[in-house]
Amino acid sequence: MRQRRCYSTCSTSFIAGLVRVFLFWLIIGEALMIAGACVLHDHGRHQAVIGSTLLYESLAAIQDTEQTLFEAQQLSADQHRAFNARLVPVLQTGRDVNAVIVAWPTNQPAPVELLTLVTQIRALTEDLVTLLPEGAAKSLLAGKVLAAHGVILGILALFAGGGV
């Protein structure tokens, strides 16, 4: 009788031990997984990638609209050349913004260069339409520039939120 009780007690404590070991490794595993997820999660940079995509889209829309207006002879060759001279630095700065995001290390605050470049691109796009005479073509392009400014404000909001 005593021997049977011992078997029963030993078997219960063996199961309890196994369960404790299993629980221990399960908790350790879970902690590691959650830590891994936190390390990999890089919300600010991901938002910047989306911002860079939208910035490209808005700059491309400016370029395409101007090209369409030029081909429709709503802009003269001189205006097209002058616009072009201002557009290329805008596109180059957009490309630089993209390059800064590429070099942005994971889980680091947003690089200061990003703020500088985005501010710069905003000023450059403001200058784009100033040389055009008042009219439908200028209004159309100004609308596209305004859309680009909306995107730029969105990227700047990354800094207001602490960058990451």
Add this chain to the structure above:
Amino acid sequence: MTPNEITALLAVIGELVTRLSEAIVAIRQTAADLGADEAQLARLDALYAERIARRTGGAPRSATSHRVSRS
């Protein structure tokens, strides 16, 4: 261990297993997002290069505008 304790333990284990599987899904999704981000940045760089070349006489103008979309 009493049956009640075993039941309670099993409930805890069940909860932990659920969280563990959620963490695995989150990690896989984040890793996929990171890979997609890098590819997207490379694609944008190429698109900028093409547009700059088009306006500086480095490449002929394409009739189709190159757009990217991000899901």
